[in-house]
Amino acid sequence: MRKPFICGNWKMNTDRAGAVALAKATAKTAAGVRGVEVGACPPAPYLEAVVAAAKGSPLVVGGQNMYFEREGAFTGEVAGPMLKDLGCRYVILGHSERRHVFGETDEVVAKKVRAAFAFGLVPILCVGELLEERDAGRTEEVVRRHVTSGFEGLAKGEARQVVVAYEPVWAIGTGRTATPRQAQEVHGFIRRLLADLYGADLAQAVRIQYGGSVKPENTADLMGAPDIDGALVGGASLKADGFAKIVAEGAKAKGL
Numbered sequence: 585m586r587k588p589f590i591c592g593n594w595k596m597n598t599d600r601a602g603a604v605a606l607a608k609a610t611a612k613t614a615a616g617v618r619g620v621e622v623g624a625c626p627p628a629p630y631l632e633a634v635v636a637a638a639k640g641s642p643l644v645v646g647g648q649n650m651y652f653e654r655e656g657a658f659t660g661e662v663a664g665p666m667l668k669d670l671g672c673r674y675v676i677l678g679h680s681e682r683r684h685v686f687g688e689t690d691e692v693v694a695k696k697v698r699a700a701f702a703f704g705l706v707p708i709l710c711v712g713e714l715l716e717e718r719d720a721g722r723t724e725e726v727v728r729r730h731v732t733s734g735f736e737g738l739a740k741g742e743a744r745q746v747v748v749a750y751e752p753v754w755a756i757g758t759g760r761t762a763t764p765r766q767a768q769e770v771h772g773f774i775r776r777l778l779a780d781l782y783g784a785d786l787a788q789a790v791r792i793q794y795g796g797s798v799k800p801e802n803t804a805d806l807m808g809a810p811d812i813d814g815a816l817v818g819g820a821s822l823k824a825d826g827f828a829k830i831v832a833e834g835a836k837a838k839g840l
């Protein structure tokens with residue numbers, strides 16, 4: 585049985601006081617739900633404050649990105665061991681904003697995934713097609729490429745732990761959500777792909793989150809789908825009440 589995982593991606597938002605307040609409220613949400621893992625990925629400068637605010641609660645914290653080298657002359661980058669040192673468990677990798685605004689390639693994302701494991705972090709690997717790719721009927725081709733390159737070179741024990749986030753780029757921050765049916769189709773496709781790569785047992789263990797304009801009103805339908813194991817929530821994770829509703833709806837949809 586896969587434990588549902590609902591994680592906030594705060595992106596480049598909040599200030600220090602706002603991050604601490606949101607972390608405290610989100611930690612309460614995490615403590616008040618059974619059987620759902622709840623996470624938050626704040627901006628790197630506030631990680632330490634958020635980890636401190638979450639202390640003693642089940643809220644897990646992650647970075648939004650990292651570089652693949654351990655240390656060195658890489659001005660402006662954050663290293664995996666730094667995230668680990670601050671108390672992160674997860675790191676989001678290959679987010680569409682990293683791929684499309686900052687030009688990260690599949691090769692760079694794959695190196696980061698392997699580095700995350702080397703440094704004791706669990707990657708949340710984001711995959712998903714652009715609108716023009718969907719319209720051209722290329723969704724599966726793009727998602728296959730993101731998944732196969734992202735998992736390349738992983739040992740089975742690592743592959744099993746990866747959290748995949750299917751985030752159709754046209755649904756991110758646009759208010760346009762994939763329908764539960766559209767999302768389930770791709771989630772099912774990803775699970776079959778993982779079964780081809782690693783066997784059915786492993787594919788059944790991997791958690792696949794949906795991301796893209798998740799909000800309290802659409803969570804139940806999305807998470808009611810059999811292969812949708814949680815959500816990566818951007819804008820709606822910045823409001824503590826709304827995020828708490830998302831977690832509650834997600835738990836209910838999974839019968840928890």
Ligand code: PGA
Pocket residue numbers: 593751755756757758759795796797798816817818819820
């Ligand atoms: P959104 O972002 O919920 O604001 O669409 C999701 C994401 O990019 O992870």
